[in-house]
Amino acid sequence: MTRVVVADDQELVRAGFAMILDAQADIEVVAEAGDGFQAVAAVRDHRPDVVLLDIRMPGMDGIEAARIIGAETDCRTVMLTTFDQDDHVFDALRAGASGFLLKDVRRDDLVHAVRVVAKGESLLAPSVTRRLVEQFTVGGATRPLPAARLSVLTSRERETLRMLAEGMSNPEIAAAMVVSTHTAKTHVSNVLSKLGLRDRVQAVIAAYETGLVVPGQR
Incomplete structure (x- = not known):
């Protein structure tokens, strides 16, 4: 059973999402929250597997x-947003979000x-993630990490990591390296583990922030 917390300051949106998810046999909505403070408290109390967080909420935002939530728990975070109107998507990725949903999903x-x-798994396809990150890094949204952080990698x-940032899947990485898909998957797992990253989305960000990949260049 997947346990979920739904956090959105719009009651109708929140209740609608909760109703849809709770109707699934394998999903249980354990709490709802109207702002960031309530969301954090709900995650602490209920220890869900996933939390849906509206980016824009009063008091504490998503x-x-x-x-x-990312610092204190293993709960996975999905941000609720309207991408075309939201300029905080990159910050949300850096904060630990595993993906995004439009409010009209x-x-x-x-x-x-x-x-x-x-x-x-991450909610965004790697190629979509790359375009998203490039848009925000070109706009000056990054706060670069030291390249020395990558010294732990072979x-x-x-x-x-460079291939992940280019949007390549495990089979594509395997083909490029002339190794098995299993070996490529192992390399990906090692990258995430050594850099302390949750998923491929975070790996893409790390590649940009350390300068391994430069926005707009291939």
């Missing part, structure tokens, strides 16, 4: 709530998203 896509993130793992 980004700060995501930072706290379809019922089936909402359920699928929760299941995907609960399994430890040359193969650094190359794997």
Whole structure:
């Protein structure tokens, strides 16, 4: 059973999402929250697998709530937003979000998203993530990490990280390295583990922030 907290300051949106998810046999909504403070408290109390966080909420916004939740728990975070109007998506990624949902998401896509993130996967396809990160890094949203952070990686793992940032899947990485898909998956896992990253989304960000990949260049 996947346990979920839904946090949105709009009661109708919050209740609608909760109703859809709670109707699934394998999903249980354990709490609802109207702001970031309530969301953090709900995650602390209920220890859910996934929390849906509206980026813009009164008091504490979803980004700060995501930072706290990511630092204190293993709960996976999905941000609720309207991408075309939101300029905080990159900050949300840096705060630990595993992906995004538009507020007008379809019922089936909402359920699928929760299941995907609960399994430890990122919600955005790597190629979409790359374009998203490039948009915000070109706009000056990054606060670079020291390149020395990558010193823990082997040359193969650094190359794997570069390929992740280019939006390549595990089979594509395997083909480029002329190794098995299992080996490529191992390289990806090692990159995430050594750098203390939750998922591929965070790996893409690390590649940009350390200068391994330069926005707009291939």
